[in-house]
Structure formats: C-alpha cells, structure tokens
Amino acid sequence: MSKLIFPKITTLMRAAALGAAALMHTGPASAQNLFAPVATVNDTVVTEFEVAQRQRFLKVLNAPGSSRKAVLDSLIEDRLKTQRLDLLGVEVTASELRQGLAQFASRADMDTEQFVAALAREGVERETFRDFVKTQIGWRTLIRGLYESRVKISNAEIDRELGTAGGNSGLRVLLSEIIIPAPPQNAARVAALAEEISQTRSTAEFSSYARRYSATASRGRGGQLPWTPLEKLPPALGPILLALEVGEVTDPLNIPNAVALFQLRGIEETNRPAIEYSEIEYAAYYIAGGRSEAALGIAAQVRARVDVCDDLYGVAKGQPESVLDRGAKKPGDIPRDIAIELAKLDPGESSVALTRSNGETLVFLMLCKRTAAANAEVDRDQVVAAIRQRKLRGYSEQLVEQLRADARITRK
Numbered sequence: 001m002s003k004l005i006f007p008k009i010t011t012l013m014r015a016a017a018l019g020a021a022a023l024m025h026t027g028p029a030s031a032q033n034l035f036a037p038v039a040t041v042n043d044t045v046v047t048e049f050e051v052a053q054r055q056r057f058l059k060v061l062n063a064p065g066s067s068r069k070a071v072l073d074s075l076i077e078d079r080l081k082t083q084r085l086d087l088l089g090v091e092v093t094a095s096e097l098r099q100g101l102a103q104f105a106s107r108a109d110m111d112t113e114q115f116v117a118a119l120a121r122e123g124v125e126r127e128t129f130r131d132f133v134k135t136q137i138g139w140r141t142l143i144r145g146l147y148e149s150r151v152k153i154s155n156a157e158i159d160r161e162l163g164t165a166g167g168n169s170g171l172r173v174l175l176s177e178i179i180i181p182a183p184p185q186n187a188a189r190v191a192a193l194a195e196e197i198s199q200t201r202s203t204a205e206f207s208s209y210a211r212r213y214s215a216t217a218s219r220g221r222g223g224q225l226p227w228t229p230l231e232k233l234p235p236a237l238g239p240i241l242l243a244l245e246v247g248e249v250t251d252p253l254n255i256p257n258a259v260a261l262f263q264l265r266g267i268e269e270t271n272r273p274a275i276e277y278s279e280i281e282y283a284a285y286y287i288a289g290g291r292s293e294a295a296l297g298i299a300a301q302v303r304a305r306v307d308v309c310d311d312l313y314g315v316a317k318g319q320p321e322s323v324l325d326r327g328a329k330k331p332g333d334i335p336r337d338i339a340i341e342l343a344k345l346d347p348g349e350s351s352v353a354l355t356r357s358n359g360e361t362l363v364f365l366m367l368c369k370r371t372a373a374a375n376a377e378v379d380r381d382q383v384v385a386a387i388r389q390r391k392l393r394g395y396s397e398q399l400v401e402q403l404r405a406d407a408r409i410t411r412k
Helices: 020-024 026-035 048-061 068-088 094-106 112-121 126-150 155-162 184-198 205-212 218-219 237-241 293-305 311-316 334-344 381-404
Strands: 037-041 042-049 169-181 253-255 258-273 277-288 326-330 350-356 361-372 409-411
Touching: 020 126, 026 048, 037 068, 037 293, 048 068, 048 126, 068 094, 068 126, 068 334, 068 381, 094 112, 094 126, 112 126, 126 381, 155 381, 169 184, 169 205, 169 334, 184 205, 184 258, 205 218, 205 258, 237 258, 237 334, 253 334, 258 334, 277 293, 277 311, 277 334, 293 311, 293 350, 293 361, 311 326, 326 361, 334 350, 334 361
Parallel strands: none
Antiparallel strands: 037 042, 037 409, 169 258, 253 258, 277 326, 277 361, 350 361
16 A cells, blocks of 8 residues: 555645535536546546546645646556456455555544545545555555565665665765885885875876875776765764865875875765764685785685675685674774775675785675664564565556556547
8 A cells, every 4th residue: 555644634634626515516517527538448437527536535635646647647557457457356355445444544543434524524535535445455466466476585685775774965075095005114115105195186196106006906097986975984084084175185094004095086965865874794804915916816716706795604614713704883993994995895895905914914805784873773574575565566567567558548
C-alpha cells in the first residue's frame, strides 16, 4: 500500500475543489456528462465521475498527483492492473479488503467507518475509497507472486544502504595528494622535501612533485583525486582544508612512516546530504617486505582473490593471527593515515599506499563498510525489507509499462 500521508481529523476535512452539494445535486444533463467516458483502456472506460472522485479523494488526503492529467493517468494505470488481475485470477478476499481499508483509515487515527463518513462529508463515495485500496492490495499480491523469488539481496547491498542517510547539504573538495614514504633513515630528507612542496601554489608543480615522490596510486595522475565529500575525510583534516585558499597546500602532515600533503583545487556546496558516520569497518592485511617488488606482487595477487573483507580470512588462513586486523571504529578513532586512504575507497576497494614497522611491512588496506549515524540502530531485517520493496517496485513499474505498451488506450 502506498505511503499516503494526510493530516489528522481536525485538518483532514478541508474544502475540496468541488463541493459535495454540487456533486450530489446535479441535474440530468450534467449528471450524464459526469458519467461520460474520458478514456478507454482496451474494452473498459474511465468516466468523468471517476476522475472527479479521485481528484477529490487525493485533495482531501493532501496527497500529490491530484491534477486532472495525473489522475487520469493513474486511473488508466489502475484499469491496466485490474485487467491483468482478472486475467490471472487474482482475487482480493473480503477479509483482506477489510484489513486494508482499516489500515489505511488508521493513518488518520480513525476506524474505517469514521474515515468513510469523513470522506462522504467531502463528497467522496465509499466505492472510490474501496476501489483504490482493493487495486493496491491485488496488485501487491500479484507482484509478490510473480517476482519475489527473483529478488536477491546481498550483504554488500545491505551495507551500502546502511552507509546512506539524509542530512543537511554537504561540502565536497577537489584535492591533489602526495604521500612520501619516510622510514627513519630518510626522515630528515623527507621532512625538508615536504616543507619545500608545501610552499608551492602551482597545481602543475604539485603534480610534478606527486609523480616523482608520491607512493599512492594517484601518482600517475599527478596526485589528483576526484571530488570527495568532506565528511569522508578524517575529522581532523576537514578544518585544515577549509582554512586553505584554492591552490594552497597543507603543512606537512606526519603519519606513520610517511608525510602527507594536500593541495586544494576546488571546494563547493552540493545538494547531496552530508552524512555523519557512526563507524567505519576496515581490514588490514600485513605483507612482509614493505614496498618491495615482491611485496607489491603479493598484494596484487591478494587483490585478485578478494571481493569483500571476509575473503581476507581465506588469504590469511594458516598464518599468524597478527597478519590480519579487522574491526570497526568511530571516524575520529581511526589513525590518520588509514583514514586518509579509506576516504578514497568504496566498500570492497583496497589500497597499498601504507606501510608499518618502519617501512618493512606493506599494508593491504580494504574498506568493509561505512555506517551512517542515522542508521546505527537500524535492524538489518528492516533494511532487507526496504531493499526488497524497492526491487519489487521496480518490477511493478516494468510490468505496468509493458501493459501500457500492449494496450489500446484512447483519451476523449
């Protein structure tokens, strides 16, 4: 049943565009026009009376789609649905209809008879309400019967859903990055180089430095990253970036075994809601050899074997437990270098930009999932139900489009 939202009884019964008296006391000529066909759908008709009733019904509910064109479109769609229900022998039982009417009425804090009486005072017939609900119930039953077995929902889909939530308009930034490995024996030289890079204001010069010195996958693009929502970045990095002018570079940021620098290339407000994350789950698989060719080769083999974080358990099987770390942390509790890399990843993606043990251990870092704060307490079963409903709605829309394409539809 569609989620129509309407006010309480005190505001529910506002004046409709057509008064009830005008409908109930029309003369013979106007009554005849009222029941004249305005459309035909295969061998059935839609009348002017049905259009007026549906418009009034939607306006009383304060629901969208009450224009004449929108109402006629929806009535034609209802004809297509009822014809298919009849063809396939799908029936709505009296019990199902009573329950559906009662559920609909309860949204206005009324029982069915109270709701019908309130509609009647606004000139909406009981049959208009009944037919509207009956078609919804029958169509829902048909769609579930035809398509529910086809709906498959993966854990990855559930995780993606949990990682989205509404909020205020957010900011996104366009950055270039340089992350320079800095093992202890090279720390002083790297610090001097990083200080030199931080003084540049040229994007071309910064990109040149990135190609020469950066250890990230973006070095081939001159360190340039795509637009990134600000909330995906480490919380401590946001204020630093917002203090920059376009073209400016951050001061060198010390991270384990490396130094990071960012150049701001652009910043803008978006219509996309900002998302506050309650936790981020990630996995780190440690490979001996640092950034050696052999270690990077092993990392490439691991990348080819894994699609989700769970796959890393198979990679680490038979090795010491210390080679694999996996857990979920609040964004502010994640080490800065890891948080920077995670900001570039979608669930299932990985990075090999980081090292540990003074550069002797390569980190194969994989993002498992992000959980939006608004969804932190949401039950996964609720998410599954929402995804299933969305997929079934997609099947419904496809079937209606097919029925419309195959039908003989004329408008008077």
